Amino acid sequence: MKLKELSDKGVKIIPLGGLEQIGMNITAFEFEDSIIVVDCGLSFPEDEMLGIDLVIPDVTYLKENIKKVKGFVITHGHEDHIGSIPYVLKDVNVPIYATKLTMGIIENKLKEHNLMKTTKRKVIKYGQSINLGCFRIEFIRTNHSIADAAALAIYTPAGIIVHTGDFKVDYTPVYGETIDLQRFGEIGKKGVLALLCDSTNVMKPGYTMSERTVGKTFDNIFAENAKSRIIVATFASNVDRVQQIINSAEKFGRKVVIEGRSMVNIMTTASELGYISMPDNILIDIEQMKNYTDDQIVLITTGSQGEAMAALSRMAASIHRKVTIKPGDCVIFSSTPIPGNEKSVSKVINELSMKGAKVVFQDTHVSGHACQEEIKLIYALTKPKYAVPVHGEYRHLIAHAELAEGMGIPKDNIFIISSGDVLELSYEKGEVIDHVPASGVLVDGLGVGDVGNIVLRDRQHLSENGLIIIVVTLEKYSNQILAGPDIVSRGFVYVRESENLMDEARDVVNEALDKCLSHNVTDWGRIKNEIRDSLSDYLWKKTKRDPMILPIIMEV
Amino acid sequence: MKLKELSDKGVKIIPLGGLEQIGMNITAFEFEDSIIVVDCGLSFPEDEMLGIDLVIPDVTYLKENIKKVKGFVITHGHEDHIGSIPYVLKDVNVPIYATKLTMGIIENKLKEHNLMKTTKRKVIKYGQSINLGCFRIEFIRTNHSIADAAALAIYTPAGIIVHTGDFKVDYTPVYGETIDLQRFGEIGKKGVLALLCDSTNVMKPGYTMSERTVGKTFDNIFAENAKSRIIVATFASNVDRVQQIINSAEKFGRKVVIEGRSMVNIMTTASELGYISMPDNILIDIEQMKNYTDDQIVLITTGSQGEAMAALSRMAASIHRKVTIKPGDCVIFSSTPIPGNEKSVSKVINELSMKGAKVVFQDTHVSGHACQEEIKLIYALTKPKYAVPVHGEYRHLIAHAELAEGMGIPKDNIFIISSGDVLELSYEKGEVIDHVPASGVLVDGLGVGDVGNIVLRDRQHLSENGLIIIVVTLEKYSNQILAGPDIVSRGFVYVRESENLMDEARDVVNEALDKCLSHNVTDWGRIKNEIRDSLSDYLWKKTKRDPMILPIIMEV
Incomplete structure (x- = not known):
């Protein structure tokens, strides 16, 4: 878009969540009579939110402008980006656009909430664009800890906005290809009005390691523990991680058992849609485990965060109905504790150790988020006029602002905004012009918002x-x-x-x-x-x- | 002690806390009609202990054998080693033996609980021994994150037991001298029956850095932030840390304000007893701060763990009555979050950042506990017959056991025991022969044990x-x-x-x-x-x- 083609009017960027917090990502983009919504995530309750199950965004602003809202555009299938969809659809029933695996995971939710019939949805491919009102939105391939993650180039009358979603740069991804850096560069050449970029790892120097490095670690651990039953706990949605565990299992002649409801769900979807390649007959049912010796089994399970009711925690506490931890078992934590979960994870490790299991967690995980050098790369490719750090607590956002300044963005063009702020950006200027409701809504059981x-x-x-x-x-x-x-x-x-x-x-x-x-x-x-x-x-x-x-x- | 002089009878080692947990360290040593108790700490409540203030050991066993109990021998002045003394004294009123600073801190507690008159106590110097019943106990100089820490050589009729207490090896300590490695070697040559050694950092390879390295970091931060008001949060009891902050303050011509009740208490004691050297007139009252410009002030405060009611947290939340955080302030976290405190610390950092403060935490802390190579050194010097890993959760204890095996202790001579186990050790054999009550007792307000x-x-x-x-x-x-x-x-x-x-x-x-x-x-x-x-x-x-x-x- 050339400068002379740009509207004088600004485009409004309205995060309804995801700023000053990790989680509950949802951002509206508005121009005249068009609104699109990027992501619709949930967050998990803070310690002081006693008895609360989850927190969803307050979408009052969308409800009040429902006629303008053209659709949800989803970057990837993690809970903090899709988890609120079933709740929000009740008030804001507009079509959903997402890549194939992301849509598969969303559809699992819609089925659970009996919303399949009433929800319009369309699967989008990388490189494909959709027109929603005055916006055109292009999906760009990225890498992340879940397959099919996309960044978005949002073509608005006021200029192009690039939203990275959650991303990392993986030159040797397990599934698919490297993030489409060429396209970032090409769009950068056209001229980018604003970059909304992931801040999760902005305080970490250097690069995030490739997902593939974990595969090598698995091979080593499998070799060292050739006689043990191997149990691997990881995030349910990390399909590539599970793929690598399956690869190691195949290499070492082990059968694979998948345990934990959320993991079974996602793996079923990933398998149906072709995101995981499963050698014939490698998968066995948990009931069949007894027909194999320890050295013939890998059990892949949920509970890597020490969640009290997850499969691994139940095994550790001896309340799992089908798996009993015994001396000699090798348990791999393929994860790092999310802040706040450290003590629960330690508890599970202690319980496993007491039962004689060997617990392994060195080099068994890499992050799905870009570190400083990768974030700089995106700035170098897109050269945005304005920087709007997203996805982070305040400390992340200011660290991101410092990085952006280092990349040549003038201080006045960097906006640290809060959820609910209405940031209007045009080529001429950028400013926060308003504030809309954006506190979280607490969900407790079936009650939404009745606990205050x-x-x-x-x-x-x-x-x-x-x-x-x-x-x-x-x-x-x-x-x-x-x-x-x-x-x-x-x-x-x-x-x-x-x-x-x-x-x-x-x-x-x-x-x-x-x-x-x-x-x-x-x-x-x-x-x-x-x-x-x-x-x-x-x-x-x-x-x-x-x-x-x-x-x-x-x-x- | 030569082998032929040793009793056939075993000495009993009875941890009443501190095993399978971090905190609440207390261990009884019993031989015939003599019992001595090493340390008497508390622990802080687990997340599920709602409303509980602290947890103290169950000393039923000591009460039932009160006639045998000769005294408390205290290794150092941290809460997890002395915090239960005022509570336990009510039932087990025996003399207390400790080094000077340790005793000073204990006496602060005794005064608070009005127990000074009824409690016998004796200050012991490094190298000095005391005789309690059939035991002789020698205090050996160590390094730790509080001055005056001691290891104990306990001479029993069944052999010498070395208890390290919490320790690290610091070749360039801020106060005093390096841990008395010579004496460890000398006692090792005599023949050590058992080594009870700190397990806190046993999962960390290498060496713990010297406390002195932090001083250099402070100098750099002070130089870089020459115009800012500097606020440093650290552990109230880390006298050497405070000393180094004061040293930097002196070097850069700043006055020092100390804020937070527990820090003021300990610094007063440390200063009275000569453990901190304070240049004349450097210390000013918080009320005087207004008479100085920002670049003339260092405020040293509690709250480095994000504790809700600590001074720094109150400043961050704008509810501190005397200090208001403002843009330009430089806040140094001279600490790492204790597991479980990560989220509270993040919260305080976010709040400080929102008020415009710069938050610094790189290289501003070193641990007070020995890493793997230091622990190996103690094994090499003492060459014990039996290893009894102490001070750690189960995962630490098994990692310690592995290390001890690597140092040549036969597997059968390594005892991973639980609080309450009665471990009997003689030159001939070692075994757990009994179990005594050792669950924690919950303290809620004035109630001790009435919440179950x-x-x-x-x-x-x-x-x-x-x-x-x-x-x-x-x-x-x-x-x-x-x-x-x-x-x-x-x-x-x-x-x-x-x-x-x-x-x-x-x-x-x-x-x-x-x-x-x-x-x-x-x-x-x-x-x-x-x-x-x-x-x-x-x-x-x-x-x-x-x-x-x-x-x-x-x-x-």
């Missing part, structure tokens, strides 16, 4: 201190105590060993009640407060603890 | 799902409903937005009640169960959630 701060605060309070319930029945007119006060506690102290404390607590409550009733206080709110305050004081003095206190008054 | 599994399970349940309370008042004889059922919920759903759900829940409860009362069920247990079951079914069907349900029946 008050509920979470109560859960926090209950989790740390437990609760005490005081029930008293009063006579309607006389305000005489007819029954109670009864005291029930949960999560506070082990009552049988704290009888004195509970007896004294009852005395405190009785005193508070007497005080109120003898002064003819009839306002239940005041009576409850009096009970709560005096009991709270007493318990703090006695125990330095602060349980939730719930006075309940019944009237007869 | 039931309470924790309830807290877990409440934290994930919240609770629903049903209260109903029945007439004593007729069993007629006089009031209610009232439904109160906390931590379940945001009630105002879920009125339908709560109305239907009430209908379900009413139905359950009607069913019971119309069938003349008078057993309250059965009525409560009926209410609980039917409401639980209904809520699971509607929400896929499982709140705690507490039916309460009042009788009038």
Whole structure:
């Protein structure tokens, strides 16, 4: 696009998630009456979001502009890029565009949520473009820890925007070809308005290793542990990793068992769509394992992050119904712990070790994200006017901004924005012009958004201190105590060993009640407060603890 | 000790904590009527120990054998080696032996708990020995991330046991001298029955860097950030680290402010006892900061682990009363996150970055624990008959066992034991002959041991799902409903937005009640169960959630 062809008007970039956090990637691009949405991911709850299953984006802005929204354009099939689709489709039912494997994984979700019939979708090939409203979107081949990942060149009336998605540069990928660096260069030559580039590994110098290096490690481990049963835990969606384990298995004459629901699902899809090549008869059912000796088996499983209910964790805790860890087993962690999972992973390693298993984790994993030199390469190829670092916590974004500055982007042309910011970019200028709702929506069981701060605060309070319930029945007119006060506690102290404390607590409550009733206080709110305050004081003095206190008054 | 002088009887080694975990180090050594206890530490609660403040050892075995117990011998002043002393002294009031700084830190605790008058204690110098019952204990100089750390040579009738405590080999320590390797060699020549050696870093190859290397990094950072206010967060107890920050401050003409209660306490003690050398007038009060420009200040603070209430976290969250982070500040994390703290540390870094601070953490920390080559050195010097790896999770202990085997200890002479195991060692043989109570005791507020599994399970349940309370008042004889059922919920759903759900829940409860009362069920247990079951079914069907349900029946 030549400069003179460009619109004076700016294109709006509106991340509804994915900034100042890792996960829940979703970004809207808007120009006049067209909106497209890149990705629709979820994030997993923070530690303080007690009882929450997952967090999905707030798509109020899309709902309010539903007539403009032309479709979801998806970069790859990881949960943090597709996981919210079934939830968001209920409000924003527009077509989905993605590469073949990505679409296969999305369709698994749509089937689960019974949304196949009502969802339009189209599989796009690398190099192919689609027109959505005033936008044209081209899918560009990249490398990542899942096959079929794409970067997007978004041709807008205001200029070309390149969105890398999650990517790395792998010169020797296991499946398919190297990221289409030529095309990045070609588009760069046309002139790129803005680059939205992955920040996950921007704090790491150098290059990310090729996925293929892990295959060599597997061969070595298989050779060294020729007599052991080998169990490999890895990410369910890392098809290339599983391919390499299968390759080693074939080389060393072992049968392969795949275990763990999410891994079985993805491998089935990958296999059906031709993303994994499986030698004949190498795959056996877990039930058939007993027909083979240890040195004839490789078990590939979920649970590399120490997730409590994943297959490997259940094996380690001796609650897996079909696999029992035994001395001599060789367990390979083909992963590194995601921040926050370190302790759970250690726990599983300890449990496996106690059962006599040998645990291996050296050189058995490479990242799917670009390090500094690869990110610089993309800047060198695309030479964007504006840099908008994406996919990262704030510390990643500022490190990315520094890198971009080093690559010659003027400081004023680098935008560190937050989820919800509306960044308008034209050739003339770029600025944040507005802010739209973009907090996460909490999902708990079937409830979407019905757990908010008050509920979470109560859960926090209950989790740390437990609760005490005081029930008293009063006579309607006389305000005489007819029954109670009864005291029930949960999560506070082990009552049988704290009888004195509970007896004294009852005395405190009785005193508070007497005080109120003898002064003819009839306002239940005041009576409850009096009970709560005096009991709270007493318990703090006695125990330095602060349980939730719930006075309940019944009237007869 | 020559072989012929050795008793046929074995010496018993009884770890009451510290094995299969990091923290809560405490080990009893018993021979006939003498017991000595090495260290008396605490551990911090696991994630699932909701609301628990800390965990102390179960010293039932010491209480039951109190007449034999001669004293606590303490290796160094870290919480995981001294933190339980004030709690345990209440049951096991025996003298404490430690080096000067270690004793200073212990005395701070004793003062807080008002135990100074009732606790006998004696400061021991490196090279000095004490006789306790049939044991002689010699304190040997080591290096660690706190000054005055000691290994112990325990001369027992069955042979010499060497306990390294936490240690590293630092050829250029900041304070004092290198670990007394000569003495380790000399004792090794006499013949060592068993070596109990630190396992913390046994999975790391090579050597741990000298503490002094960090000083150079500080100098570089101070030079590069000459105009910024510099804030350094580190472990409160790392006196040598603080010394090096002070050295850099002096070199660059900055005043030093120390902030954070635990750091102020330890630095006061270290300064009084001569473990830190403070140039005249370099230390200023936090209130005086305003009289200096940014380039004249270094603030040394707690919070390097992202602890929510520590000084740095409060600064980052803008709730510190005296320090406001501003653009241009340079914040140095002189620490690495302890496993489990990664996310909290990231959170603080993000918050600091958002306020415009530059955050630095490269080469600003070295470990206080020996890596593989240093551990091998101790084996080479002491050449023990038996190896008993200590201070580590199971995965560390087995890695240590492998290392010991590599150093020539026969497999049968290496003992991976658990807390509570009674290991009896003589020159002839070693075996685990018994097991004593050794689970941790949970401390919550003032309560020691009054929170157990039931309470924790309830807290877990409440934290994930919240609770629903049903209260109903029945007439004593007729069993007629006089009031209610009232439904109160906390931590379940945001009630105002879920009125339908709560109305239907009430209908379900009413139905359950009607069913019971119309069938003349008078057993309250059965009525409560009926209410609980039917409401639980209904809520699971509607929400896929499982709140705690507490039916309460009042009788009038």
